[in-house]
Amino acid sequence: MKLVVVGISHRTAPVELRERVDFNVRGVREALVALAERGSTREAVIVSTCNRAEIYAACDDAKRTRDDVARFISDFNEVPPAEVAPHVQELVDLDAARHLFRVAGGLDSLVVGEPQILGQVKEAHTAAAEAQTVGPMLNRLFHSCFAVGKRVRTETGLGSGAVSVSYAAVALARKIFGDLRGRNVVVIGAGEMGKLTALHMKTQGVHKMTIVSRTMAHAAQTAEAIGGASAAPWDELDAVLGAGDIVITATGASAAILTKAHVEAIMRPRRNRPLFIIDIALPRDVEPAAGEIEQVFLYNIDDLQATVRENLARRASEVARAETIVAEEVDKFAAWLRSRGAIPTVVALRQRFEAIRRAELERLDFKLATLPPEARMRVDEITHLIIEKLLLTPTEQLKAIGDAETVGAYTEALTRLFGLTDDAAAAAPRAPATGAAQQDAKVEPFNRNRPRSGR
Amino acid sequence: MMNITPLVIYAAAMVAYGWHFTERNPMVGRTATTLLIFAALAHTFVIGMLTMDVGHVPVAGATSAISTFVWLLALAYLYIELTTDERAMGVFILPLLVSLQAIPALRPGVEDLAPVLQGPLFGVHVSSLLFAYASFALACVIGVTYVLLFKEIKAKHLGFFYARLPSLQVLDRMNHVAIVVGWVFLTIGIIVGAIWAAQAQGGYAGDPRVQAMSLKDPKIIVALVCWLVYSFELFAARRIGWGGRRAAYLSTLGFVIVLLNFVPISYFFTQSHNF
Numbered sequence: 001m002k003l004v005v006v007g008i009s010h011r012t013a014p015v016e017l018r019e020r021v022d023f024n025v026r027g028v029r030e031a032l033v034a035l036a037e038r039g040s041t042r043e044a045v046i047v048s049t050c051n052r053a054e055i056y057a058a059c060d061d062a063k064r065t066r067d068d069v070a071r072f073i074s075d076f077n078e079v080p081p082a083e084v085a086p087h088v089q090e091l092v093d094l095d096a097a098r099h100l101f102r103v104a105g106g107l108d109s110l111v112v113g114e115p116q117i118l119g120q121v122k123e124a125h126t127a128a129a130e131a132q133t134v135g136p137m138l139n140r141l142f143h144s145c146f147a148v149g150k151r152v153r154t155e156t157g158l159g160s161g162a163v164s165v166s167y168a169a170v171a172l173a174r175k176i177f178g179d180l181r182g183r184n185v186v187v188i189g190a191g192e193m194g195k196l197t198a199l200h201m202k203t204q205g206v207h208k209m210t211i212v213s214r215t216m217a218h219a220a221q222t223a224e225a226i227g228g229a230s231a232a233p234w235d236e237l238d239a240v241l242g243a244g245d246i247v248i249t250a251t252g253a254s255a256a257i258l259t260k261a262h263v264e265a266i267m268r269p270r271r272n273r274p275l276f277i278i279d280i281a282l283p284r285d286v287e288p289a290a291g292e293i294e295q296v297f298l299y300n301i302d303d304l305q306a307t308v309r310e311n312l313a314r315r316a317s318e319v320a321r322a323e324t325i326v327a328e329e330v331d332k333f334a335a336w337l338r339s340r341g342a343i344p345t346v347v348a349l350r351q352r353f354e355a356i357r358r359a360e361l362e363r364l365d366f367k368l369a370t371l372p373p374e375a376r377m378r379v380d381e382i383t384h385l386i387i388e389k390l391l392l393t394p395t396e397q398l399k400a401i402g403d404a405e406t407v408g409a410y411t412e413a414l415t416r417l418f419g420l421t422d423d424a425a426a427a428a429p430r431a432p433a434t435g436a437a438q439q440d441a442k443v444e445p446f447n448r449n450r451p452r453s454g455r
Numbered sequence: 456m457m458n459i460t461p462l463v464i465y466a467a468a469m470v471a472y473g474w475h476f477t478e479r480n481p482m483v484g485r486t487a488t489t490l491l492i493f494a495a496l497a498h499t500f501v502i503g504m505l506t507m508d509v510g511h512v513p514v515a516g517a518t519s520a521i522s523t524f525v526w527l528l529a530l531a532y533l534y535i536e537l538t539t540d541e542r543a544m545g546v547f548i549l550p551l552l553v554s555l556q557a558i559p560a561l562r563p564g565v566e567d568l569a570p571v572l573q574g575p576l577f578g579v580h581v582s583s584l585l586f587a588y589a590s591f592a593l594a595c596v597i598g599v600t601y602v603l604l605f606k607e608i609k610a611k612h613l614g615f616f617y618a619r620l621p622s623l624q625v626l627d628r629m630n631h632v633a634i635v636v637g638w639v640f641l642t643i644g645i646i647v648g649a650i651w652a653a654q655a656q657g658g659y660a661g662d663p664r665v666q667a668m669s670l671k672d673p674k675i676i677v678a679l680v681c682w683l684v685y686s687f688e689l690f691a692a693r694r695i696g697w698g699g700r701r702a703a704y705l706s707t708l709g710f711v712i713v714l715l716n717f718v719p720i721s722y723f724f725t726q727s728h729n730f
Binding site: 154155157160161172174175176177178270271272273274291294295297299303306307310 | 479480481482604608609611613614617618621622623624625695696697698699700
């Protein structure tokens with residue numbers, strides 16, 4: 001069986017095209033069903049995010065499948081093939097595997113190391129599993145890519161460090177306060193910027209939030225828009241700040257609204273409880289000297305942007321380590337692929353044994369006809385069990401072989417000894433794809449034996 | 456000689472913790488913890504053997520007291536690591552363990568079995584002080600890491616420690632807990648010591664050590680200074696809201712005094728505690 005990936009990504013296609021090629025619009029599930037009906041694939045998974053639309057497929061004829069899947073991408077999304085074709089990227093077998101591993105590890109992302117992609121790949125696999133379009137090949141491939149994603153995250157610094165200003169602010173707050181739940185956030189200014197940052201804090205588990213604005217009505221409006229926040233009038237600013245842990249200032253004021261002396265006065269009754277001030281206003285709302293006060297952590301928008309730049313630079317230096325992990329996992333997957341070379345032979349062997357059993361049962365049918373039905377069932381059962389037991393060891397032995405050469409020698413020997421030539425060809429059916437994936441899963445000895453092999 | 460085996464494993468664990476801290480490879484981290492567990496087990500064995508040998512926990516004599524202290528500190532640190540799943544502190548604790556363990560390993564002392572040093576009060580006195588010192592060692596290390604992280608955040612240069620240490624709040628809290636525990640045991644140790652000295656003055660008045668047991672002895676004075684420093688730290692935390700960096704500096708100062716008391720004074724200066 002061959003592995004192919006066909007699709008577009010931010011590397012190959014402009015955003016205008018990516019917007020139009022989005023399987024989420026009509027639904028990934030429908031797309032999977034529609035693709036299966038075309039019969040060119042035996043297994044398929046569709047990974048569709050705002051930066052990529054890729055179809056991973058297992059098939060018998062790589063060339064035919066590549067063309068058909070490319071065609072399907074334009075058909076399903078109703079984009080003329082001539083517009084899609086120049087941007088389509090196609091990869092086969094280990095190149096396809098390496099590509100998915102790099103995607104899952106965040107190496108192929110627009111922002112290298114961003115963590116969301118692994119979750120999106122997992123969702124893609126789940127959707128395909130629900131639509132029953134995955135079989136042993138893609139199951140193995142995707143589970144390997146989850147391992148890559150996990151290893152990249154835990155063994156390299158590729159995913160560490162916030163790469164957007166609002167994430168950087170949240171990450172800093174976490175480093176100062178630990179858990180953000182139960183923390184008190186104060187937003188000064190009722191503008192759009194303040195609201196966005198407050199919403200971001202809310203998604204991070206902050207429950208207590210107060211909006212202060214020169215116009216009480218604006219504050220109340222913003223508080224309502226955020227939901228669960230309260231508004232306070234301007235003359236209560238000091239009291240509100242005294243109770244706050246994180247302060248976001250985003251007013252349009254032309255002069256600083258918080259001077260160093262003012263912040264010092266606020267800090268005194270707090271007994272040095274830390275205060276994290278995020279000044280995202282331009283011009284600045286807080287006098288920079290306020291950051292000199294013990295236990296006051298003052299960051300303005302430039303500081304946050306600088307930490308983001310540092311994080312991006314650090315990520316770039318971790319890429320090589322992540323690539324090493326990808327290469328290791330590709331090697332492992334390649335070894336698994338090679339061991340699969342024996343599968344058609346195993347299937348043929350089983351079919352041959354089963355055929356003999358059935359033929360013998362039929363031949364003796366007239367003798368067995370005199371037996372009661374339970375006894376006849378028992379005969380059927382026993383003969384079946386004998387075959388299973390006879391085949392168990394050879395199947396497991398074949399499974400354990402790692403290199404292609406030995407697999408070749410073994411299959412050759414088996415084919416000759418049992419005269420499997422015709423059956424082996426028949427065991428790899430080129431039947432329509434819909435049922436084929438499931439059928440393959442049923443006669444798939446490796447798949448069935450997976451949970452038992454603890455090695 | 457027996458103290459060398461744990462020393463070697465502690466040293467190996469130190470290397471692994473250092474490697475883990477810079478590379479952040481989880482495999483190396485697990486190896487480091489495993490090595491430390493083995494070191495602590497070997498150390499437990501050594502201390503167990505000595506206990507059987509002399510009939511009580513080997514705390515008499517500066518050398519074996521240091522070994523027991525290292526053992527307690529390793530166990531306390533392991534407990535914290537396994538409960539918080541936070542390995543970053545190991546890189547600071549292990550060098551302390553290794554350098555202190557080097558003393559009993561390279562300069563084995565002879566266990567003193569003088570009858571004056573036997574009895575339950577003496578055991579309580581020494582073991583609660585050792586436990587207090589182990590707590591203070593942890594507090595000091597936590598304080599140092601707090602200051603390192605604090606400086607990075609203040610300087611707006613988020614780098615090495617930012618990526619590796621837990622939050623300031625957590626460090627502050629851990630430091631406080633360690634100081635409270637240490638202070639309680641220090642207080643118990645000093646009080647029990649005083650009671651024991653008063654009793655000894657009656658029964659063993661001829662012993663030169665007992666005669667030297669007064670506020671003039673450096674070991675006793677420094678221990679009291681220590682108690683004052685930590686009492687002030689707790690008082691300041693409660694009454695004037697001193698936490699964070701100031702508490703961290705005080706923890707470091709306190710532990711420097713503890714170390715001073717533990718090694719040079721025990722070996723060279725004290726008249727009353729020279730066992």
